[in-house]
Amino acid sequence: MKKYINFLDLGLQPLANNYLTKKDLKKKEKKYRLKVGINLITKLVAINKPLSSKIMFNNKYPYRSSMSKTMIKSFVELSKLINKKFNPKKILEIGSNDGSFIKNFSKKKVTGIEPCANVEKITKKMGFKTYANYWNLKTAKKILRKNGKVDLIYSANTISHIKNLDEVFESINIVLNNNGILIIEDPSLLECLKKNTYDQFYNEHIYVFSLIGIESILKKHNLEIFHIQNLKIHGGSNRYFIKKIFDKRKINISVEVNRNKEIKYGLEKLATYKQFAKRVITSKKVLRNIFNYINSKNKKIIGYGVTAKSTTILNYCKIGKRLISYFIDTTKDKQNKYTPGTKIPILKYLGFIEKDVDFVFLGAWNFQEEIFNKEKKFIKRGGKFIIHTPKPKIL
Numbered sequence: 001m002k003k004y005i006n007f008l009d010l011g012l013q014p015l016a017n018n019y020l021t022k023k024d025l026k027k028k029e030k031k032y033r034l035k036v037g038i039n040l041i042t043k044l045v046a047i048n049k050p051l052s053s054k055i056m057f058n059n060k061y062p063y064r065s066s067m068s069k070t071m072i073k074s075f076v077e078l079s080k081l082i083n084k085k086f087n088p089k090k091i092l093e094i095g096s097n098d099g100s101f102i103k104n105f106s107k108k109k110v111t112g113i114e115p116c117a118n119v120e121k122i123t124k125k126m127g128f129k130t131y132a133n134y135w136n137l138k139t140a141k142k143i144l145r146k147n148g149k150v151d152l153i154y155s156a157n158t159i160s161h162i163k164n165l166d167e168v169f170e171s172i173n174i175v176l177n178n179n180g181i182l183i184i185e186d187p188s189l190l191e192c193l194k195k196n197t198y199d200q201f202y203n204e205h206i207y208v209f210s211l212i213g214i215e216s217i218l219k220k221h222n223l224e225i226f227h228i229q230n231l232k233i234h235g236g237s238n239r240y241f242i243k244k245i246f247d248k249r250k251i252n253i254s255v256e257v258n259r260n261k262e263i264k265y266g267l268e269k270l271a272t273y274k275q276f277a278k279r280v281i282t283s284k285k286v287l288r289n290i291f292n293y294i295n296s297k298n299k300k301i302i303g304y305g306v307t308a309k310s311t312t313i314l315n316y317c318k319i320g321k322r323l324i325s326y327f328i329d330t331t332k333d334k335q336n337k338y339t340p341g342t343k344i345p346i347l348k349y350l351g352f353i354e355k356d357v358d359f360v361f362l363g364a365w366n367f368q369e370e371i372f373n374k375e376k377k378f379i380k381r382g383g384k385f386i387i388h389t390p391k392p393k394i395l
């Protein structure tokens with residue numbers, strides 16, 4: 001994108017969530033060159049040449065937020081906090097996926113926007129008011145017409161997927177009451193750099209936000225962060241509580257603390273990102289060495305949890321069928337398909353890891369705790385996990 005200085009080149013990548021059918025294997029897969037850059041004026045970090053939303057988010061979208069207990073628990077806790085602290089009469093969720101968040105509220109209170117019709121249908125069937133639309137000015141005007149203004153807007157792991165941030169916040173301003181609350185949750189750039197999780201970058205994650213980056217864009221739209229929670233979710237996320245600038249709500253100390261943390265780490269400086277890029281190159285070398293070493297000992301490696309993130313890792317590190325026999329995953333829409341680019345078979349998770357497996361590459365490393373708890377038997381019999389963050393290693 002314009003005004004961005006590239007600092008990281010993740011090579012040729014396929015569409016991260018485009019799991020391939022057997023038929024697709026015969027066709028040539030579309031790939032694009034994935035680079036990441038920083039805009040030193042706004043401090044926003046973004047991928048180059050984002051693809052159109054229609055290519056990425058359509059009625060074949062495989063992601064389901066209800067696939068993880070961690071996410072469900074987080075949504076339950078947040079909904080309790082929302083009711084207690086803000087007691088909103090009307091709530092809107094942008095990117096409601098399969099309804100894991102809105103399910104926690106009464107059907108009268110809540111509306112969901114979800115452009116992927118296949119997942120939006122799930123919530124509609126449960127009796128919730130949802131619209132299969134992209135979040136933009138047109139949708140905001142439609143919501144205003146049908147529903148009136150809302151007291152609270154929530155959006156998790158969605159705003160970072162939308163290129164035109166000015167339109168995102170302009171649209172939010174249209175539907176949000178003057179004393180309303182906006183809550184945004186997305187992976188934290190600081191944690192991404194600290195943990196070398198370069199796989200946060202893929203075609204859908206147009207941005208990985210820092211507080212200082214978000215602040216610069218919010219300011220343009222008379223919006224202001226008044227509280228931040230640091231979450232463990234997705235390898236470290238930030239939950240931003242935002243208000244309209246005219247609202248007199250007090251600004252919590254967490255905002256200044258987080259801002260200072262980011263500045264101290266160097267998120268304003270290009271040199272910090274260049275160092276990160278060097279660590280990413282080292283990470284690739286070490287991960288490849290681990291895989292090749294295990295392979296040379298004739299041990300069997302499978303993948304666990306196939307994610308958009310793992311698409312970036314596997315394609316960047318050129319780890320394919322030769323090194324990983326297959327992936328297992330609980331998501332129906334991913335099963336019996338093949339990983340984008342690397343074409344590794346994805347099998348249904350049967351409730352355990354097969355006896356002949358020696359090593360498991362953790363594609364869903366962001367759910368490490370949940371998965372380790374589930375796979376105690378595998379660990380007990382000496383099975384090992386391979387993970388790439390913060391440094392590639394065997395666990």
Ligand code: TYD
Binds near residue numbers: 305329330334
């Ligand atoms: P996620 O990290 O949410 O996806 P992305 O990088 O694409 O945003 O995806 C986690 C995947 O891992 C999802 O397909 C479900 C799968 N999974 C399992 O198979 N078993 C598990 O125990 C957990 C927690 C996730």
